[in-house]
Amino acid sequence: MSGLVNGANSGIMNNGPATPLFGVAASGRPVILNFKQVQENQFLAGFDAPQNIPDVSFFLLPGFEQYAMNGFGASIHFSVDGQNWEFLGAVAANKPSDIFRTGWPSNETLKNCAFLQIGISVEPIENLVKLEGGARPVADRMNFAKGIAMNLFHYMESFEKRAMDGGNFLVLPSNALDKWLSRFEAKYRRDPNFFMKKKD
Secondary structure, three states: HHHHHHHHHHHHHOOOOOOHHHHEEEOOOOOOOOOOOEEEOOEEEEEHHHHHEEEEEEEOHHHHHHHHOOOOEEEEEEEOEEEEEEEEEEEEEOEEEEEEEOOOOOOOOOOOOOOOEEEEEEEEEHHHHHHHOOOOOOOOOOOHHHHHHHHHHHHHHHEEOOOOOOOOOOOOOOOOOHHHHHHHHHHHOOOHHHHHHHOO
16 A cells, blocks of 8 residues: 555645445445545545444445456555554455454554544455455354354353253253353454453
8 A cells, every 4th residue: 555655745646536346334334435536546434433343344336347347346444643554354356345344443553543534445456355265254153153153152151050961061051142242242242353362
């Protein structure tokens, strides 16, 4: 994203293309379709209070077809200071939309961040393939599901009892699952990634 940064710092800040190329959305926020163009293939927007955004949706619009036909896709990045950019995910003709976990609610760097810059870069598909190794698309939910299952497993362990013959068994209150769900939801609101963190 260095080209985007250079363009922004040099004062090259034009309106985006007449026909929107892509959009970014977060739950409870207006959909972003208007981006500032800072380089030929790089665009800027942003979110207020990013620590309240656990996921973002990134999608291509019909106006992007001219790029897609020439082997281009688009990547989405974020930055606090406009200098250091982190890759979030990418979309292309074969995957024109996706939802990405941001990690922003648990990111200490963003704890007091009032505004987070969002950068979009239109790039050749081969560049996006290299970048995608670091992305965490919600579409791939295997680890996400395992994290929830392990959280429930550890909760159930607290009800384990030892039998006279040395075996173990569970004694569950009738509202055990209701209590787990309430506790899980409360923790999730504070930190949507809490159950994905490795225990020491």
